[in-house]
Amino acid sequence: MTPTEIAVAVLIAGGVFFTFVAGVGLLRLPDVYTRTHSASKSDTLGAGLALAAVAVTFGADLPTVKAALLVLFMFVTNPTAAHAIARAAADQGIEPWTVDDDESGGGNE
Amino acid sequence: MSLVPDILLAGASAFILISLVVLYRVLDGPTMQDRVIAVNAIGTNIVVILALVGAATDTPAALDIAIVYALLNFLMSIAISKFTVERGGVL
Amino acid sequence: MSGGSSLLVPVEDSVTLRQTVAHAVGRARDADGAVTLHFVCPVSERPLGGEDSAVAGEAEELLDRVAVWADEDLGEEPTRVTVETAVVGADVYLFNPGDYADVLVAYARRNDVDTVVLDPEFNPLGMAPLLPPLERELEGAGLAVELAPVDRATRRGPLTRPAGLDQFALLFGSTFGFYLLIAGTLTPFNLATGAVTATIVAAVLRRISTQGSVELGQLAGRVARMVVYVPYLLWEIVKANVDIAKVVLHPRLPIDPAVVEFDAAVWSELPATTLANSITLTPGTLTVDVTQRHFTVHSLTKGARSDLLAGSLERAVRFVFYGRTAMRLPTPAERGETPDGSVDGAGTDEPEEVRSAVERVEVDADSGGGDE
Numbered sequence: 001m002t003p004t005e006i007a008v009a010v011l012i013a014g015g016v017f018f019t020f021v022a023g024v025g026l027l028r029l030p031d032v033y034t035r036t037h038s039a040s041k042s043d044t045l046g047a048g049l050a051l052a053a054v055a056v057t058f059g060a061d062l063p064t065v066k067a068a069l070l071v072l073f074m075f076v077t078n079p080t081a082a083h084a085i086a087r088a089a090a091d092q093g094i095e096p097w098t099v100d101d102d103e104s105g106g107g108n109e
Numbered sequence: 110m111s112l113v114p115d116i117l118l119a120g121a122s123a124f125i126l127i128s129l130v131v132l133y134r135v136l137d138g139p140t141m142q143d144r145v146i147a148v149n150a151i152g153t154n155i156v157v158i159l160a161l162v163g164a165a166t167d168t169p170a171a172l173d174i175a176i177v178y179a180l181l182n183f184l185m186s187i188a189i190s191k192f193t194v195e196r197g198g199v200l
Numbered sequence: 201m202s203g204g205s206s207l208l209v210p211v212e213d214s215v216t217l218r219q220t221v222a223h224a225v226g227r228a229r230d231a232d233g234a235v236t237l238h239f240v241c242p243v244s245e246r247p248l249g250g251e252d253s254a255v256a257g258e259a260e261e262l263l264d265r266v267a268v269w270a271d272e273d274l275g276e277e278p279t280r281v282t283v284e285t286a287v288v289g290a291d292v293y294l295f296n297p298g299d300y301a302d303v304l305v306a307y308a309r310r311n312d313v314d315t316v317v318l319d320p321e322f323n324p325l326g327m328a329p330l331l332p333p334l335e336r337e338l339e340g341a342g343l344a345v346e347l348a349p350v351d352r353a354t355r356r357g358p359l360t361r362p363a364g365l366d367q368f369a370l371l372f373g374s375t376f377g378f379y380l381l382i383a384g385t386l387t388p389f390n391l392a393t394g395a396v397t398a399t400i401v402a403a404v405l406r407r408i409s410t411q412g413s414v415e416l417g418q419l420a421g422r423v424a425r426m427v428v429y430v431p432y433l434l435w436e437i438v439k440a441n442v443d444i445a446k447v448v449l450h451p452r453l454p455i456d457p458a459v460v461e462f463d464a465a466v467w468s469e470l471p472a473t474t475l476a477n478s479i480t481l482t483p484g485t486l487t488v489d490v491t492q493r494h495f496t497v498h499s500l501t502k503g504a505r506s507d508l509l510a511g512s513l514e515r516a517v518r519f520v521f522y523g524r525t526a527m528r529l530p531t532p533a534e535r536g537e538t539p540d541g542s543v544d545g546a547g548t549d550e551p552e553e554v555r556s557a558v559e560r561v562e563v564d565a566d567s568g569g570g571d572e
Contacts, residue, residue, distance in 0.1 A: 079480035081186035
């Protein structure tokens with residue numbers, strides 16, 4: 001394996017791992033706000049790592065700059081979108097889930 | 110010869126699988142915002158998949174498409190959030 | 201418009217007050233030389249007595265709010281505008297427009313004011329039109345009077361802001377650069393279409409996309425500090441994600457979500473946006489709402505909450521936008537616990553913008569304490 005291959009493999013593995021965490025979080029977490037956490041943070045880092053792998057693949061060239069631009073763009077827009085959604089949820093009066101809700105209402109440990 | 114395209118394609122397929130799982134949240138809801146978050150996450154994954162496939166097949170133009178898709182994805186989230194606040198929901 | 205001019209703005213709690221303040225500040229900023237802005241709240245003596253102190257307190261509160269707005273509009277760049285507030289007339293019974301004019305003119309004489317900016321909704325008498333006679337009286341006393349151009353239909357802040365050639369050039373440059381980056385070549389065709397596109401974008405959006413004046417030195421400083429900030433932020437993001445991954449993949453899902461609210465010591469839109477986004481990206485915290493400086497943050501775990509109030513992120517954002525001296529401002533936790541003592545260590549060599557920032561924190565902490 002060449003250094004490039006190792007770097008790409010590590011970055012892709014990291015990207016897939018964090019995106020996987022984001023997916024699991026989206027399914028497992030109890031309410032809108034907590035799911036937004038998972039989607040905004042883990043997904044952004046996962047995408048960032050995967051796009052870093054893309055940048056490494058293209059080498060020092062214009063596409064690398066574009067990939068970097070894409071990463072930058074995602075790091076700005078993903079939290080903004082998450083914030084917009086969370087605020088929309090708050091405006092609609094959706095109450096955040098707390099630990100007490102689980103003890104009184106839920107049965108899954 | 111090089112393993113890089115294979116690694117990239119393997120990564121892309123993993124992203125596709127995760128997106129399919131997240132699709133459950135889009136269908137299940139229960140609230141509007143859950144769906145928007147899930148669609149947004151899938152959109153982010155699609156951007157990554159576009160870039161990965163582009164890199165694997167050595168098609169730099171795919172990155173331009175990815176950038177435009179990322180823009181649209183962001184606008185979608187903002188527009189729907191705004192809409193649900195001012196109009197009480199679109200779906 | 202020579203040096204040392206002053207503007208007098210009578211204030212009263214009206215729907216257009218915010219816009220009037222913005223207009224007055226903009227006017228003061230555009231003027232040549234140093235300008236002093238006097239925000240004055242006329243309060244009448246109550247013949248029946250009893251509630252004087254309550255009325256005076258309300259007036260003080262209103263003036264505090266106006267001062268905060270004015271500082272906000274002045275932005276973080278040092279300007280030659282000074283803001284002063286005062287309550288007048290508390291010992292006189294103000295009955296008709298002439299009384300108000302007398303009180304205002306007396307204040308104007310004392311403070312060398314030559315121009316009065318009036319809020320169109322200014323009407324403390326709450327009855328028959330006060331404005332036209334008041335305007336006449338003030339003009340009769342040799343003062344220049346003008347009405348603030350406010351839009352009464354909307355209560356939102358204005359979407360567009362005044363913009364000149366600077367803003368156009370900045371927007372044109374960045375749009376053109378982005379266009380050429382995507383195009384990837386410098387062929388005449390790309391240069392021509394890019395220039396046309398950038399011109400259209402800059403012409404249409406310059407009054408929406410930019411805020412305040414363009415200062416290349418400041419911009420370069422911010423970009424340079426941003427370069428320092430990004431690796432720090434990336435490291436924080438990675439740490440945050442490892443934490444989240446642990447929590448999410450843990451079989452028992454050990455989360456303890458809660459909503460915290462706090463006032464951040466950042467001013468104006470861009471720093472607040474940067475801080476909000478940084479908060480969202482890092483340790484288990486998600487910005488739900490930002491109103492001016494008041495942040496509502498949803499946090500996933502207990503650890504995340506204490507990290508947030510420890511304020512290292514906020515400090516880093518201040519470093520990016522206001523420079524190193526601003527880092528020494530107190531953290532949210534400190535501000536919450538010791539509103540008075542914690543700002544003493546801020547030193548004496550700091551630029552004016554930071555000093556006024558510290559003062560605003562104190563004002564804020566004081567008013568916060570009063571509510572309890």
